Amino acid sequence: MEDDEVDFECDCEDCISQKPTQPLASDCCGSGCQPCVNDLYDADIKAWKKACFGRHHDTQVDHKGPETKVIETNSFKSFPLEDIKCESSDTWCYKFSIPDRGSLNLDVGQHLVLRAQVEGRFITRQYTPLYNDGIMSKYIREWKVGDMVEWRGPYSSYQYQQNKYTHLVMLAAGTGIAPMLQVIRHIVHNEEEDTFVRLLYCCRTYKDLLLRAEINQLTAFWNFTALYILSKEDESNCHGAFGEDHYFGRLDETLVAKELPPNTSKCQALICGNKSFDKDMIKYLRKLDFQGDIFKF
The missing domain is CATH 2.40.30.10 (Translation factors)
Incomplete structure (x- = not known):
C-alpha cells in the first residue's frame, strides 16, 4: 500500500489523539530549512493516515524488525x-x-x-x-x-567531497558557528586533505564568541585560520588570547573581498547566520563576481 493511496476520514478518538499538529504559518522561518517544519508535518500526516488505515481495515503495516x-x-x-x-x-x-x-x-x-x-x-x-x-x-x-x-x-x-575545493571560506554569525565547526573538524583531522579553510566569525562582542577555545586549538593545524569580527566591541578594552586575529567592525563587502582567494573558481563559500546576515553575504559574493559554489546552512 502506497502512502498516497491512504485518503480517508477517521473519527476514532485514539487515532485523533495521535494526529500530528499542523504548524502555524509563523512556525516557518522562511529561510529554506531542509526539512521545513511543513515538510515534517506532511511526512507525519502520511505516516499517521497509513497507521490509522491499517488499524481500522486490518491491513498489515510494514515493519522492519527491531530498532537498531x-x-x-x-x-x-x-x-x-x-x-x-x-x-x-x-x-x-x-x-x-x-x-x-x-x-x-x-x-x-x-x-x-x-x-x-x-x-x-x-x-x-x-x-x-x-x-x-x-x-x-x-x-x-x-x-x-x-x-x-x-x-x-x-x-x-550539504555534501562535502574531499579536496574538491582548494579553499573554503566560512561566513558565520553567532550560533551559525555550529555547522562550520563540524566541517572544520572533519577537514583538519583528515591527513589526506589539502583544502585550506578560512573562518570569518562575526559576533557583537568578544564575550559573545562561542566555542572560542576549541576554534583556537584548531588553528594549530596548517590549513585552518580564523578571524573574529566584532561589531560592538571596544578595541581599546579587548584583550584576546595570544595568537587570535581580530577585526573591529562589521563584515562588509570590502572585507569579504579582501578575504577571498585570488582564484574563486575552486573555492566554496559556506554561510550560516540569521536571515539578514545570510542575505548580505550572498549579495556581497555575487557583486564580487564570486566564481565558486555557495552553500547556505
Missing part, C-alpha cells in the same frame, strides 16, 4: 538531558545522553530537529534553536537535567 538506530529521520526519539553549560549571556550548551554509549554517526554538516509540546501544540525547530523571543526558546529555558527531550534526524543537503 540511535536516531532516525522518520520518527522522534527521546534523550535525557545530562548537562547544561552557559556559553555566553544568551547562549547555553545542552548535553544529552545516548543509550548504551552509542553514537549519532552524523555526517559533515548534518543537523537534528527538536520537537516540544508547548501551549497544547507540538512545535519543531532545527538545532541550534536559539531565538531569544521564540516560543521554542522559552521552552528550552525551562529544561532541567534529567528531562527527556525529543529529537529526530539527521538531515542535511
Whole structure:
C-alpha cells in the first residue's frame, strides 16, 4: 500500500489523539530549512493516515524488525538531558545522553530537529534553536537535567567531497558557528586533505564568541585560520588570547573581498547566520563576481 493511496476520514478518538499538529504559518522561518517544519508535518500526516488505515481495515503495516538506530529521520526519539553549560549571556550548551554509549554517526554538516509540546501544540525547530523571543526558546529555558527531550534526524543537503575545493571560506554569525565547526573538524583531522579553510566569525562582542577555545586549538593545524569580527566591541578594552586575529567592525563587502582567494573558481563559500546576515553575504559574493559554489546552512 502506497502512502498516497491512504485518503480517508477517521473519527476514532485514539487515532485523533495521535494526529500530528499542523504548524502555524509563523512556525516557518522562511529561510529554506531542509526539512521545513511543513515538510515534517506532511511526512507525519502520511505516516499517521497509513497507521490509522491499517488499524481500522486490518491491513498489515510494514515493519522492519527491531530498532537498531540511535536516531532516525522518520520518527522522534527521546534523550535525557545530562548537562547544561552557559556559553555566553544568551547562549547555553545542552548535553544529552545516548543509550548504551552509542553514537549519532552524523555526517559533515548534518543537523537534528527538536520537537516540544508547548501551549497544547507540538512545535519543531532545527538545532541550534536559539531565538531569544521564540516560543521554542522559552521552552528550552525551562529544561532541567534529567528531562527527556525529543529529537529526530539527521538531515542535511550539504555534501562535502574531499579536496574538491582548494579553499573554503566560512561566513558565520553567532550560533551559525555550529555547522562550520563540524566541517572544520572533519577537514583538519583528515591527513589526506589539502583544502585550506578560512573562518570569518562575526559576533557583537568578544564575550559573545562561542566555542572560542576549541576554534583556537584548531588553528594549530596548517590549513585552518580564523578571524573574529566584532561589531560592538571596544578595541581599546579587548584583550584576546595570544595568537587570535581580530577585526573591529562589521563584515562588509570590502572585507569579504579582501578575504577571498585570488582564484574563486575552486573555492566554496559556506554561510550560516540569521536571515539578514545570510542575505548580505550572498549579495556581497555575487557583486564580487564570486566564481565558486555557495552553500547556505
